[in-house]
Amino acid sequence: MTTSPHDRVAEIEREGLEALAGTSDEAALDAWRVRVLGKSGTLTGVLRGLGELPPEDRKVLGAAANLAKNALEAALEERREALRRAALASVEADAIDVTLPGRPAPRGRLHPITQVRRQILDVFERLGFLVIEGPEVELDSYNFDSLRIPEHHPARDMWDTFWFDEEVDGKTPLLLRTHTSPMQVRFMETHEPPIRVAVPGRCYRYEATDATHEWMLEQVELLVIDEGVSMANLKGTLQEWARQMFGPSRKVMMRNSYFPFVEPGVEVAVDCFACPGDDPSCSVCRGSGWLELMGAGMVHRDIIEAQGYDPERYTGFAAGMGVERVAMVLLGVSDIRDFHLNDPRFLAQF
Ligand code: DAH
Secondary structure, three states: OOOOHHHHHHHHHHHHHHHHHOOOOHHHHHHHHHHHHOOOOHHHHHHHHHHHOOHHHHHHHHHHHHHHHHHHHHHHHHHHHHHHHHHHHHHHHHOOOOOOOOOOOOOOOOOHHHHHHHHHHHHHHHOOOEEOOOOOEEEHHHHOHHHOOOOOOHHHHHOOOOEOOOOEOOEOOEEEOOOOOHHHHHHHHHOOOOEEEEEEEEEEOOOOOEOOEOOEEEEEEEEEEEEOOOHHHHHHHHHHHHHHHHOOOOOEEEEEEOOOOEEEEEEEEEEOOOOOOOOOOOOOOOOOOEEEEEEEEEEOHHHHHHOOOOOOOEEEEEEEEEHHHHHHHHHOOOOOOHHHHOOHHHHOOO
């Protein structure tokens, strides 16, 4: 069955409108126009064939075909406009408003302990100390024996130790250093006096933690060996360091103490920053009024001799301070454990 010319026009219009609704860009619109309304387009074909029809039919069908042509042209323009608006809207949605303020890039910062370690070392460098470093995994001979702390000596209990399982010659001599003092001996073994060194480094202790004790800590060790070094040099050096670190109003106290590698030995403390100095519930000083920052003393004669230095000619002093303790005082932090929890809210304050 052949379709009548009328049905053909209606079909072209219906199919044309449907195809138009499926177009999504300018190229598709062009292709559609060529296919339907172009020189050899479907509707143009109908209009061209009009001449072959009897005059009556020609008139009626011509009118219908022209209506269809107008409708399709109008629909084409409408579709073009709709696509243009949609394209514009999506560009606007992705657009960057260059007038908005920028998002600030988060800035990193040095860990408070790094900052304080550098401050400590700055002062000692100005005082003429050379900064050196040493191993965190140490031999028990350096960590203990050469510092006059022999095996089974009760003084070893002063430093609860993390030991390694690794055997060397049937023994297990490896440990995480409990203090930076072994670097005194390592440096003396390879150098001659005069010696003036500062040794920063991490130390580890197998012990219960509290507000002033942590199982990992940083120390700065000092060693000075020269002719005529006396307790006055020790006191003067540490007092000058404390003045430059804390300012003149912080009280510094030095009292007798015992460490096997020095004689006499002292401990150095500063007045409590967390309480008036007599609060028994104060976690920093426990009511004593003082926070210990370091141990120090005159290098033991045995150690000078063991290095082959002439003990009549050379004397020296040594000290080992806790960097976190110094940071507590400088930054007003009353719990040492906060430093290595690495809570960004805590760290962002410094
Ligand atoms: N090494 C000791 C400790 O960690 C501190 C110390 C005491 C270091 C006396 C010294 C010193 O150099 O002379 O407990």
